[in-house]
Amino acid sequence: MTNTENDTRAEDALTPENVAAEADATTPTTGENDEVAKLAEQVAALQQDLLYSRAETQNVRRRGEKEVADAHAYAATKFARDILSVADNLGRALAALSEEQRADEGIKPLVTGLEATERELLSVFERNGITRIAAIGLPLDPNQHQAMLEIPSDQTPGTIVQEMQAGYMMKDRLLRPAMVAVAKAG
Template sequence: MSEKDAEKHLTEHSSAAAPPANGAEESAANIVTELAVTKDRLMRSLAEQENIRNQAQRDRDQAVRFAAAKFASDLLPVVDNLERAIASVPKDKRTDTAVADLLAGVEATHRALLDAFTKHGLTRLEPIGKPFDPHQHEASFEVVDPQYAPGSVTNVIQSGYMHHDRLLRPALVGVNATSVDGRAAPAEARSKTEAP
């Protein structure tokens, strides 16, 4: 009910009552009516202010919680490149002192970056063997692999990440074929890197 409707209702209600005996009682009735309308407006205004305050607090909390999302998204290619660098070192070269030292530094940088991600609410999606979820995965190809149920993720080409409860980047995956028709490519490696 709007303020004008409330005033009209109260005025009609007060006029429907028995007519006052004199001007003082009429004046008191008008004051009581005006006080009731003013109190109603005040209560509505306080409730509206509280709602605005609560909404502003929720918006602020969300902004603080997801402030690092764009920055973290920009760092994901760095993690991908570190993982590619680690995976590109041949196994026979890993025993060479110079290569082993360099590889240890790259792996330490990779771990430190993933630790920082975890500290700020970023988690890597681990979809291998799980059902394909279009809200978290992006299918790149289909394979036939009897090891997995039809529609399950069999390969990860590019890792996906969540930031708290929001998807930062979907995982680029290969999915097991729903029917074995022999036309899909055979299953390849289980993940894009051998790095942890």
């Protein structure tokens, strides 16, 4: 076939009668228009449902990943709370010893052992993200401190002047609030 034959056939295909006949053949009737519109609506609704389902699946996956991460990070929370009383009692035992008792050769090995145990316990706390809450001299923070009483003081009212029990955090969560006494106004 030559170029002139191709041009002639293309011209024949583009006659107004051929174009109108093709348009009539591809143009749906009114009944078909309604059906096409309904199908288009159904397709749009199904696409929207698919998007919502994908988003919900992604949210569930993210929530699950966060819960697993939190479970790993805070699995020992109950145990850590229980062991805090051991740390408190060990600290009280060491604080109760007088200088004469510490110097006594008969008790000295016991004191050395208690001090080593306390250091090891604090080291374990540090390795597991358990930190002591600062209190003395700071303003009362109800998220970390529990005010037990007010004491007349020359400090600014609301400032912590005494710590009765140490508070601890595990990473960014409160294990136990510090029990404190705050300065009283006037």
